Amino acid sequence: MRVLISGVAGFIGSHLADALLSDGHQVVGVDNFITGDRRSIEHLASQPAFSLLEHDVIDPLEIDGKLEKIYHLASPSSPVAYTTNRVLTMRVNSQGTCNLLDLALAKNARLLVASTAEVYGDPEITPQREDYWGKVNPIGLNSVYEEAKRFAEACAMAYQRQHGADTRIARIFNTYGPRMSINDGRVITNFVCAALRGEPIIIFGDGTQSRCFCYVSDMVQGLIKAMDSDFHEPINLGNPEEVTVVQLARDILKLVGESSSRLTFAAAQAYDPRVRKPDISRAKQILNWSPKVPRIEGLAKVVDFYRGRIQ
Amino acid sequence: MSNSLKRILVTGGAGFLGSHLCDRLVEQGHDVICLDNLFTSQKSNIAHLLGKRNFEFIRHDVVHPIWLEVDEIYNLACPASPVHYQYNPVKTVKTSVMGAINMLGLAKRVRAKILQASTSEVYGEPSIHPQPESYWGNVNPIGVRACYDEGKRCAETLFFDYHRSNHVNIRVVRIFNTYGPRMHPYDGRVVSNFIIQALSGRDITIYGDGSQTRSFCYVDDLIEGIIRMMDAPDDMVGPVNLGNPLEFTMNQLAQLVIELTGSKSRIVNLPRPEDDPSQRRPDISLVRQRLAWEPKVPLKEGLARTIAFFRELDLRRYRKPTDHTAHKSSGL
Numbered sequence: 001m002r003v004l005i006s007g008v009a010g011f012i013g014s015h016l017a018d019a020l021l022s023d024g025h026q027v028v029g030v031d032n033f034i035t036g037d038r039r040s041i042e043h044l045a046s047q048p049a050f051s052l053l054e055h056d057v058i059d060p061l062e063i064d065g066k067l068e069k070i071y072h073l074a075s076p077s078s079p080v081a082y083t084t085n086r087v088l089t090m091r092v093n094s095q096g097t098c099n100l101l102d103l104a105l106a107k108n109a110r111l112l113v114a115s116t117a118e119v120y121g122d123p124e125i126t127p128q129r130e131d132y133w134g135k136v137n138p139i140g141l142n143s144v145y146e147e148a149k150r151f152a153e154a155c156a157m158a159y160q161r162q163h164g165a166d167t168r169i170a171r172i173f174n175t176y177g178p179r180m181s182i183n184d185g186r187v188i189t190n191f192v193c194a195a196l197r198g199e200p201i202i203i204f205g206d207g208t209q210s211r212c213f214c215y216v217s218d219m220v221q222g223l224i225k226a227m228d229s230d231f232h233e234p235i236n237l238g239n240p241e242e243v244t245v246v247q248l249a250r251d252i253l254k255l256v257g258e259s260s261s262r263l264t265f266a267a268a269q270a271y272d273p274r275v276r277k278p279d280i281s282r283a284k285q286i287l288n289w290s291p292k293v294p295r296i297e298g299l300a301k302v303v304d305f306y307r308g309r310i311q
Numbered sequence: 312m313s314n315s316l317k318r319i320l321v322t323g324g325a326g327f328l329g330s331h332l333c334d335r336l337v338e339q340g341h342d343v344i345c346l347d348n349l350f351t352s353q354k355s356n357i358a359h360l361l362g363k364r365n366f367e368f369i370r371h372d373v374v375h376p377i378w379l380e381v382d383e384i385y386n387l388a389c390p391a392s393p394v395h396y397q398y399n400p401v402k403t404v405k406t407s408v409m410g411a412i413n414m415l416g417l418a419k420r421v422r423a424k425i426l427q428a429s430t431s432e433v434y435g436e437p438s439i440h441p442q443p444e445s446y447w448g449n450v451n452p453i454g455v456r457a458c459y460d461e462g463k464r465c466a467e468t469l470f471f472d473y474h475r476s477n478h479v480n481i482r483v484v485r486i487f488n489t490y491g492p493r494m495h496p497y498d499g500r501v502v503s504n505f506i507i508q509a510l511s512g513r514d515i516t517i518y519g520d521g522s523q524t525r526s527f528c529y530v531d532d533l534i535e536g537i538i539r540m541m542d543a544p545d546d547m548v549g550p551v552n553l554g555n556p557l558e559f560t561m562n563q564l565a566q567l568v569i570e571l572t573g574s575k576s577r578i579v580n581l582p583r584p585e586d587d588p589s590q591r592r593p594d595i596s597l598v599r600q601r602l603a604w605e606p607k608v609p610l611k612e613g614l615a616r617t618i619a620f621f622r623e624l625d626l627r628r629y630r631k632p633t634d635h636t637a638h639k640s641s642g643l
Binding site: 086087090091094095098119121133134135136137138139143144147148150151153154155157158159161162163169233234 | 399400401403404405408409412433435447448449450451452453454455457458460461462464465467468469470471472473475476477483550
């Protein structure tokens with residue numbers, strides 16, 4: 001099958017390309033390299049089944065030949081990335097989504113929108129189910145991402161209702177693994193890099209706040225299953241297992257081994273990232289999917305990966 | 312209000328609100344450029360302006376960029392009634408968001424001040440009444456109304472982005488139910504439905520027992536609010552609610568329409584649809600305080616003027632919506 005991935009040089013996009021190529025598919029990767037990393041896909045250059053189109057999906061795109069599936073993953077996705085690319089984030093999720101939906105219609109292809117747990121905003125219920133409408137400030141500082149992704153979902157539904165577009169929506173929760181950007185301010189990369197450099201691991205607050213993390217290979221399998229399912233409404237993909245920030249730091253220190261890093265506690269940030277925990281009953285029931293990779297195993301791979309990068 | 316004459320762009324200028332806005336701005340002597348693709352708007356709404364020296368009409372879709380030299384932009388272009396926006400949801404999402412991007416890009420380039428006509432629909436199915444501007448809303452991102460609700464929310468986000476990142480001088484108003492002459496006769500809104508039913512002597516259909524309430528703002532009041540907002544100090548970017556907080560039941564409205572038209576129509580109650588939109592009522596404290604604005608025209612007077620308009624209307628010139636739409640006779 002011939003599959004297009006927008007955002008192919010991104011963290012999840014590059015792993016998705018790996019998985020699809022190893023399943024024997026042809027992959028057309030699209031990326032504008034604003035937040036994508038060339039190193040994440042350089043190993044694919046020699047693969048005949050892989051082709052790369054350097055293009056910003058904000059502009060319409062034409063693809064020769066058949067196309068069966070489109071994974072729309074292109075978007076800055078960490079707070080650091082989307083707050084420094086505010087208007088671009090809005091545009092890739094609105095214009096970009098419409099352009100890819102137009103392409104999907106032209107090619108009679110199925111399109112999956114990579115949405116996010118951020119569509120739930122500041123949720124009043126935990127864990128979040130797909131039928132929860134979310135609590136989002138339309139004009140807040142994070143709205144660029146939250147509203148843009150909600151709008152991308154609304155676009156997919158509009159195309160589906162009006163033109164019969166074949167669409168899927170996956171709401172991606174916190175995901176981690178090799179090839180995450182070092183500088184995007186996420187807690188796992190921060191901790192791993194600090195531990196490898198022997199710098200203090202800074203924990204904001206008392207560290208008892210909990211987080212959920214899904215390993216990237218699980219996420220990629222979830223995305224593929226969502227794409228291959230017959231279900232067109234949103235599906236949460238994430239790992240509902242919670243871990244405290246302190247436990248995470250201790251796990252990472254242990255995996256790094258000889259590190260001179262110490263846990264350092266700092267005052268809680270005025271803006272604490274909202275805690276989101278997926279209810280994955282729908283994914284379990286409809287996709288027969290649930291995360292498999294244990295935390296320690298996933299973290300070990302991350303530590304190995306960044307050990308190579310940092311040294 | 313500034314005394315200098317400006318060159319002003321009104322997108323959606325041939326629509327219900329847009330044409331009244333053009334009237335006022337032309338009357339004030341400004342150079343007005345009316346931009347409209349006439350998708351749901353009517354050329355007849357601006358026919359009387361076409362000969363004026365300070366009025367220009369351009370048939371153009373805001374989904375595509377346009378370059379013009381202007382001082383101010385009122386961005387009103389978007390299908391706005393449920394029957395219209397659900398008829399072509401893809402058009403709706405593109406108009407609200409690409410339109411906002413294109414107009415903000417223009418405003419940035421020519422350093423124009425730009426006002427966005429947002430909507431009470433950004434509050435979705437509100438859990439608090441009345442709604443203050445600080446309320447974040449309760450919107451289903453994948454529902455049949457999402458094309459409009461999320462489109463308009465996304466447009467607000469874009470306005471604030473361009474304001475924060477590019478220092479574009481913005482104004483955002485959230486418009487609640489408005490009625491008056493030049494409403495589209497087939498927009499499926501309750502005021503136009505009742506008037507057309509009464510004038511044609513057909514039964515007036517009320518969904519449910521008629522005790523549900525709605526608030527209605529007369530178009531002249533609303534236009535005054537929009538212009539005051541555009542002329543407000545630069546720190547007053549909004550969003551601000553514009554609407555009439557006074558509530559009426561559907562029964563009161565129907566009675567009033569029958570009384571004013573002198574119709575022999577009967578009121579018929581039909582089962583209320585499950586997706587009947589819930590009540591929205593504006594909290595207008597902010598705009599009262601900052602712009603000294605509040606609605607003035609009483610419902611009876613506004614309705615009389617609207618009825619007079621509908622009496623003269625040649626309904627053959629208007630197209631009915633299709634059965635494709637879900638909220639054909641909803642209480643909006």
